[in-house]
Amino acid sequence: MSNSADAPEKASSSRYIIADRPGFRLGTLLGRWESLLALLLVAAFAANAIMLPHFLDLYNLADGTFNFSEKALIALPMALLIICREIDISVSGILALSSVAIGLAHANGVAPELLLPIALATGTACGWLNGIMVTHFRLPSIVVTIGTVSLFRGLASVVLGDKAFTGYPQVMADWGQGYFFGFIPREFIILLAFAGLFAFVLHATTWGRRIYAIGNNPVAARFSGIAVDRYRLVLFMLTGAMAGLAAYLLTGRIGSTRPNIAMGWELEVITMVILGGVSIAGGAGTIGGVMLAVLTLGTVTYGLSLANIPGIYMTIVVGILLLATIALPRLLRGRRTAK
Amino acid sequence: MKALLKMREVQLALCTVALIILVGTRAPVFVTGSSLANLLTDSTLLIMLALTQMLVIVTRGVDLSVASSLALAGMMSALLASRFPELPLPLVMLAAVAIGLLLGLINGYLIGYLDLAPIVVTLGTMSVYRGLVFVLSGGAWVSSHQMPADFIAFPLARLFGVTHLVWISALTVLAAWYVAKHSRFGRDLYAIGNEPFSARYVGIPIASRLMWTYGLSGAMAGLCGYLWVARYAVAYTEIAYGFEFTVIAACVIGGISIAGGSGSVAGAVLGGLFLAVIGNALPVVKVSPFWQSALTGVVILTAVLINARGGRPIGRQILPLHLNKSNATGSAA
Numbered sequence: 001m002s003n004s005a006d007a008p009e010k011a012s013s014s015r016y017i018i019a020d021r022p023g024f025r026l027g028t029l030l031g032r033w034e035s036l037l038a039l040l041l042v043a044a045f046a047a048n049a050i051m052l053p054h055f056l057d058l059y060n061l062a063d064g065t066f067n068f069s070e071k072a073l074i075a076l077p078m079a080l081l082i083i084c085r086e087i088d089i090s091v092s093g094i095l096a097l098s099s100v101a102i103g104l105a106h107a108n109g110v111a112p113e114l115l116l117p118i119a120l121a122t123g124t125a126c127g128w129l130n131g132i133m134v135t136h137f138r139l140p141s142i143v144v145t146i147g148t149v150s151l152f153r154g155l156a157s158v159v160l161g162d163k164a165f166t167g168y169p170q171v172m173a174d175w176g177q178g179y180f181f182g183f184i185p186r187e188f189i190i191l192l193a194f195a196g197l198f199a200f201v202l203h204a205t206t207w208g209r210r211i212y213a214i215g216n217n218p219v220a221a222r223f224s225g226i227a228v229d230r231y232r233l234v235l236f237m238l239t240g241a242m243a244g245l246a247a248y249l250l251t252g253r254i255g256s257t258r259p260n261i262a263m264g265w266e267l268e269v270i271t272m273v274i275l276g277g278v279s280i281a282g283g284a285g286t287i288g289g290v291m292l293a294v295l296t297l298g299t300v301t302y303g304l305s306l307a308n309i310p311g312i313y314m315t316i317v318v319g320i321l322l323l324a325t326i327a328l329p330r331l332l333r334g335r336r337t338a339k
Numbered sequence: 340m341k342a343l344l345k346m347r348e349v350q351l352a353l354c355t356v357a358l359i360i361l362v363g364t365r366a367p368v369f370v371t372g373s374s375l376a377n378l379l380t381d382s383t384l385l386i387m388l389a390l391t392q393m394l395v396i397v398t399r400g401v402d403l404s405v406a407s408s409l410a411l412a413g414m415m416s417a418l419l420a421s422r423f424p425e426l427p428l429p430l431v432m433l434a435a436v437a438i439g440l441l442l443g444l445i446n447g448y449l450i451g452y453l454d455l456a457p458i459v460v461t462l463g464t465m466s467v468y469r470g471l472v473f474v475l476s477g478g479a480w481v482s483s484h485q486m487p488a489d490f491i492a493f494p495l496a497r498l499f500g501v502t503h504l505v506w507i508s509a510l511t512v513l514a515a516w517y518v519a520k521h522s523r524f525g526r527d528l529y530a531i532g533n534e535p536f537s538a539r540y541v542g543i544p545i546a547s548r549l550m551w552t553y554g555l556s557g558a559m560a561g562l563c564g565y566l567w568v569a570r571y572a573v574a575y576t577e578i579a580y581g582f583e584f585t586v587i588a589a590c591v592i593g594g595i596s597i598a599g600g601s602g603s604v605a606g607a608v609l610g611g612l613f614l615a616v617i618g619n620a621l622p623v624v625k626v627s628p629f630w631q632s633a634l635t636g637v638v639i640l641t642a643v644l645i646n647a648r649g650g651r652p653i654g655r656q657i658l659p660l661h662l663n664k665s666n667a668t669g670s671a672a
Binding site: 158 | 587
């Protein structure tokens with residue numbers, strides 16, 4: 001909101017000069033959000049390694065990635081959505097509904113290979129509903145997804161009742177809790193692959209640049225010929241699909257669909273994205289930052305759980321981490337805006 | 340008359356009445372006096388929270404931490420009352436309000452003075468406050484036999500045949516109406532929400548206004564925290580979990596624009612009442628509780644759809660349509 005007013009006026013103001021890419025400077029590199037996050041990650045890792053005797057056990061460390069892989073898979077498209085000035089509160093509802101769809105299909109004797117497509121299709125359909133409400137009816141996405149989260153979770157609980165779906169086929173357990181080479185969790189590899197894909201699309205293709213353009217100024221983006229609404233719709237569907245994928249993996253990992261599956265995940269996912277330096281006002285942020293935030297949070301969680309600290313302390317740590325990371329730069333720089 | 344019918348608040352009120360009558364024809368029990376009085380009592384906390392949330396949303400903000408502040412203040416007042424049973428009740432209530440106010444002011448400082456995004460700040464404090472509930476209570480419940488009798492009895496005690504809860508919320512509605520409609524403070528909030536830059540130019544102290552708006556929201560959460568704990572006679576970590584979305588939904592149904600700058604007290608009250616009617620009607624007409632959340636979602640979506648249709652700008656189209664399609668610029672996160 002206040003960004004537009006304080007854009008610095010360039011001294012040489014010929015309209016025909018395009019600024020060159022700034023040269024390499026160590027100072028600017030260190031001042032970047034991603035660098036700060038990387039330092040934080042290293043600090044958290046080192047602190048854990050020194051204080052906790054079993055932290056550096058490689059098998060434990062690899063298993064620690066299970067905690068955040070599914071959430072991080074949703075955080076990737078969420079980052080794109082937030083860069084594009086939208087938000088999706090309903091991801092945990094989509095996840096629950098997709099998981100229920102898998103359970104329902106499996107209970108009715110659908111072949112195990114078809115369960116993943118079913119999860120993806122359910123997620124995409126949910127995302128499509130969100131996207132249509134936002135693009136076609138011009139509603140703010142936060143309002144739409146607050147409505148749809150109770151709709152999706154409600155539908156899931158209607159199907160589920162007070163039961164739980166269990167007895168999933170082996171292939172789901174293989175993908176949800178299995179390892180490649182008997183060592184690296186498959187979920188983590190999937191996450192890394194998708195992170196690479198998202199980073200490539202966002203940072204190295206025209207599509208990615210257009211997402212930034214939309215986030216910076218949707219009206220201008222539209223005037224310059226970007227099909228803004230189509231991008232928004234696709235991003236919502238993509239988020240839904242990734243939530244469906246996360247549902248498949250999570251259901252396979254815990255081996256059951258319970259009514260409270262993934263409760264409260266939307267906020268953790270959004271926290272990951274914002275901690276990763278994606279601006280909630282849109283138009284700024286990187287996939288690298290998001291992945292660093294994911295790994296930092298994962299390291300801290302893993303350390304706390306090794307130190308036998310109850311999970312709920314984690315919410316305090318995450319909250320303070322989030323507040324501190326956004327407030328500190330502002331405090332250090334001093335107040336720029338006179339209010 | 341026609342203008343009156345076109346008002347969103349009147350439409351919503353008519354919808355609510357129609358819904359009550361509709362349910363009444365299916366299940367006459369629903370429209371008896373005692374059942375309606377129950378309904379009113381059930382809706383009070385939601386309405387009170389929706390009122391302060393409305394003030395927050397009017398400034399283009401959102402307070403996601405209300406439910407956590409409510410839980411923290413409620414838990415602390417319950418612990419206070421159980422440790423020091425001789426403490427007079429007004430002091431306990433005051434403590435709950437003060438705790439809530441403090442929590443809200445922390446939000447407000449970060450949002451107003453440090454100029455951080457409301458949704459991010461309240462997302463952060465939401466998890467911090469919720470975690471603190473656990474830390475304070477050690478994860479244990481405070482149950483009814485640990486709390487003093489008058490602590491529990493107060494919300495449902497009756498004055499002139501109406502529960503204290505209803506009286507308190509009626510007073511809150513009056514206060515909110517005065518603040519929003521007739522006080523300098525409230526009018527400033529609308530100005531901030533409509534056009535922050537202009538508000539700054541005309542000399543509105545935006546930072547302090549924002550801080551106290553969130554403070555107000557927190558104080559209300561504190562009061563509701565006590566009332567919630569006392570009414571249900573139990574305090575545990577997950578009190579009001581997810582209630583922030585219900586509160587925001589009540590505001591949205593009441594026609595309060597999430598983009599800021601518009602919204603009325605009547606809207607917030609009716610939105611809360613509408614959700615409460617649905618919540619109470621579903622069990623009466625024997626809809627399974629599993630459907631409740633799904634139907635609430637449908638209602639919220641329908642309400643925002645209707646609101647969006649009504650909110651189209653009125654004016655002449657002087658440029659070709661294709662240039663003008665993009666004036667809705669997505670969410671105001």
